[in-house]
Amino acid sequence: MGDPVVLETFWNSAWLSALTAVLGVFFGALICYALIGTKPDGHFRNAINAVSGVLAQFAGVPLAFAYIATMGLNGMVTVFLKESLGIDIYANGTWLYEMPGLILPYLAFQIPLMVIVFLPALEALKPQWAEANATLGGRRSAFWLRIGLPVLAPSLVGSLLLLFANAFSAYATAAALISQGSQIVPLQIRAALASETVLGHENLGGALALGMILTMIVVMSLYSVVERRASRWRR
Amino acid sequence: MTSSADATSAIGPSALTRTIVLSAAGLFLGLPLFALGAFTVRGGLAGGVTLIHWRDLFGGNLGAAAQPLWEGVQNSILLAIVTVAVMLALLVPAMILVRLHLPRMVRVLEFICLIPLTIPAVALVVGLAPVFSVVARIFGSGSWTLAFAYVIITLPYAYRSIQANLVAVDVVTLTEAARSLGASWFSTIKDVILPNLRRGMLAASFISVAVVLGEYAIASLLSRTNLQTALVLVSKRDPYVSNIVVLLSLVLVLILLFALGRIGTRSRRSRS
Numbered sequence: 180m181g182d183p184v185v186l187e188t189f190w191n192s193a194w195l196s197a198l199t200a201v202l203g204v205f206f207g208a209l210i211c212y213a214l215i216g217t218k219p220d221g222h223f224r225n226a227i228n229a230v231s232g233v234l235a236q237f238a239g240v241p242l243a244f245a246y247i248a249t250m251g252l253n254g255m256v257t258v259f260l261k262e263s264l265g266i267d268i269y270a271n272g273t274w275l276y277e278m279p280g281l282i283l284p285y286l287a288f289q290i291p292l293m294v295i296v297f298l299p300a301l302e303a304l305k306p307q308w309a310e311a312n313a314t315l316g317g318r319r320s321a322f323w324l325r326i327g328l329p330v331l332a333p334s335l336v337g338s339l340l341l342l343f344a345n346a347f348s349a350y351a352t353a354a355a356l357i358s359q360g361s362q363i364v365p366l367q368i369r370a371a372l373a374s375e376t377v378l379g380h381e382n383l384g385g386a387l388a389l390g391m392i393l394t395m396i397v398v399m400s401l402y403s404v405v406e407r408r409a410s411r412w413r414r
Numbered sequence: 415m416t417s418s419a420d421a422t423s424a425i426g427p428s429a430l431t432r433t434i435v436l437s438a439a440g441l442f443l444g445l446p447l448f449a450l451g452a453f454t455v456r457g458g459l460a461g462g463v464t465l466i467h468w469r470d471l472f473g474g475n476l477g478a479a480a481q482p483l484w485e486g487v488q489n490s491i492l493l494a495i496v497t498v499a500v501m502l503a504l505l506v507p508a509m510i511l512v513r514l515h516l517p518r519m520v521r522v523l524e525f526i527c528l529i530p531l532t533i534p535a536v537a538l539v540v541g542l543a544p545v546f547s548v549v550a551r552i553f554g555s556g557s558w559t560l561a562f563a564y565v566i567i568t569l570p571y572a573y574r575s576i577q578a579n580l581v582a583v584d585v586v587t588l589t590e591a592a593r594s595l596g597a598s599w600f601s602t603i604k605d606v607i608l609p610n611l612r613r614g615m616l617a618a619s620f621i622s623v624a625v626v627l628g629e630y631a632i633a634s635l636l637s638r639t640n641l642q643t644a645l646v647l648v649s650k651r652d653p654y655v656s657n658i659v660v661l662l663s664l665v666l667v668l669i670l671l672f673a674l675g676r677i678g679t680r681s682r683r684s685r686s
Contacts, residue, residue, distance in 0.1 A: 206439070213435035215426035225675035232671040233664060234443060237628035240642045241660045244649060245446035248453040248657065255449040287443060348534030351630035355646050365536040365631075372543065372635055388537035399532045 185367065185383075189390065191278060192363040196346035199285040203342045204335060206286070207293020211301050219302065228298075231291035238288060239351025246284045246356070250275055278362050284352050289342050296341055300334040333408040340402040344395055364391055447664070454658045467654035483659060486644025489557040493640060494626045496561035498619045501572050504565065506615065509576055510607060513585050527573035530566050535631040538566070546636055557638045567632070568625050572618035579614025613677055620674045624667045 217223050234242070249256050304327060312322040350365040361367040364387055371384035427435070454467055505527075512519045530538070542563055553559050585607060592602040608615075630642035641663065649656035 209435055210439050213427050213432045213439075216432075225672060228675050229668055229671040230443075232624075232674075233668045237624055237667045238664065239628060240630050240645055241450075241664055242446070244645075244653075244657055244660050245450040247653075249446040249449035255452055256445070284446075287446060290439070290443070344532075348536065350534070350536045351628075351642065354630065354634065355649075365534070368536050368540060369635060372540065384540045388540035391534055391537045392532070395532050395534060395537075 185387070188361060188364050188367045192347055192365075195278065195281055195285065195363060196343045199282060199289045199346045200339050200342035202286055203289030203293045203346075204297075204339050207290045207338070208297055208335065210290070210294050211297045214298065215301060224298075228295065231294045233291075235288050235292035235295055239349065240355045242284045242287050243352045243355035246275065246280075246287075250280075250283070276357055276359070280356065281353055281363075284356065285346055285349065288349070288352070289346060292342060292345055293338055296338050297334065300331060300338075304330065333405050337402055337405040340398050340405065344398045344402070347394060347398070348391065447661075450657055451661055454654055454661065456654075468658060482639060482644040483648050483655065486639050486641045487659075489639055490627055490641035492558050493561050493564060494623045496558050497564040497568060497626050498622050500561060500565045501568055501622055502615060502619070505569070505572055505576060505618070506608075506611065509573075509580060510585065510603065510611075513580055514589060524573070524577075527569045531570045535567060535629075536635070538563070539632050539635040542632065543636065557633075557640065560633060560636070560638050560640065561626075563632050563636075564622075564626050564629060567629070568622040571621040571625060575617035575621060576611065576614040579611050579617070583610045585610070617674055617677050620670050620677075624670050627663060627667060 214224070214227065238245075246254075248254055251257065308326050308330075309322060312326060317325070348365070350369075353363055353366055354369060357366060361370040368384050368387045368391075371387060426432075508523065512523050546559070546563075549559050549562065588606050588610065589602055592606045593599075597606070627641055629640065630646070633640040634643045634646070641659075645656045645660060648659075
């Protein structure tokens with residue numbers, strides 16, 4: 180476990196999860212904000228929920244394929260940028276199949292997950308508060324700064340933790356995209372389970388899995404603490 | 415209600431902001447899927463647009479490269495059926511029993527059912543590997559045995575779907591009414607409780623099917639073939655076919671989840 184390679188994969192997993200969680204929370208919350216005022220039970224919301232559900236929970240392997248078709252060496256965007264604008268995104272090597280390449284596909288399931296978990300939280304904002312704000316002469320910015328954000332802050336932190344946990348435990352997208360090397364913990368587990376060539380490391384897979392579970396327990400316990408605070412306004 | 419609607423629109427985005435944000439999101443999330451679709455009609459080296467790969471797939475005109483795909487599709491369908499059956503058989507009686515007779519166990523059952531959310535599938539596999547060597551000795555190493563693992567990972571989703579339904583109908587009163595009118599326990603469950611839980615059970619089944627069809631980690635690390643592992647395998651030899659099947663599976667699951675949303679909406683309306 181103290182092996183520098185193992186420590187590096189844990190570090191890689193951590194920053195990848197943290198980065199995509201922060202970006203996912205930001206853009207996901209933005210989408211939720213844009214959906215305020217649409218009917219909660221309407222077809223549009225339902226369609227958004229269904230699409231988000233597919234991307235967030237089902238599309239591990241499909242997302243890897245989709246990004247290969249988009250940004251692979253002969254992908255649509257790669258070819259378009261090269262032929263029309265003369266930009267070669269892979270001038271410094273094909274990063275899609277390495278760590279940086281995971282960021283965009285991960286965002287493609289992190290943002291939808293944020294929409295799923297945060298959209299119900301927005302419904303906690305009571306219309307009466309908006310009325311009170313308007314009656315007292317507050318504007319939209321005042322509402323969000325003084326009421327919206329403080330009330331939603333625990334939900335936002337909770338979502339951040341949930342997205343971190345989600346990215347940390349994701350396997351399919353990375354496994355389908357990266358077939359060489361083990362840059363993140365789940366892939367390291369794959370290597371440990373699939374190969375018997377690492378002498379003296381028979382139980383490395385178990386140790387890695389335990390490390391993952393411990394990380395998840397810490398994150399999820401924090402989540403349940405934050406979630407209890409968040410539910411205060413939902414009565 | 416108009417005043418509160420006005421107030422909500424006062425804190426909400428302007429029509430312009432909404433259009434911009436949603437279009438940008440649609441572009442970012444939609445472009446890869448569009449590229450995926452565009453790839454399946456690409457004419458290869460000759461260029462141009464062709465439907466030949468689609469025709470190959472539906473004409474049954476596929477080479478040996480696509481062979482694992484049929485096996486994967488069949489296995490996944492079988493897995494979905496077995497998983498849903500085992501999940502319902504375990505979870506529904508347990509939840510009804512706890513609801514009726516052991517209210518103090520509600521938290522315990524909930525905790526157990528939500529544990530799989532905390533344990534990553536990859537980590538779960540490490541523990542499952544030795545278990546499955548025993549399972550393989552008892553039931554053989556057929557792919558359907560994966561359903562035992564899949565029941566575990568679908569528990570949190572299934573639990574929440576059924577729990578939402580269970581809370582919404584007053585099971586305790588229904589049972590007391592049925593019992594006092596002389597119904598046996600069996601017919602109380604069969605004729606009174608289960609019909610009321612139909613919606614939750616349907617929702618739980620839908621979400622479980624979606625989870626099972628999309629599962630990759632456990633199947634690949636236990637060296638079983640299901641839809642997703644077959645897709646990864648085939649994509650290395652015939653990416654056209656695998657991408658078409660990926661698109662079709664995405665559409666199928668989208669329809670499932672959309673139907674799921676309709677079920678939820680209707681039950682919310684009927685409650686209010």
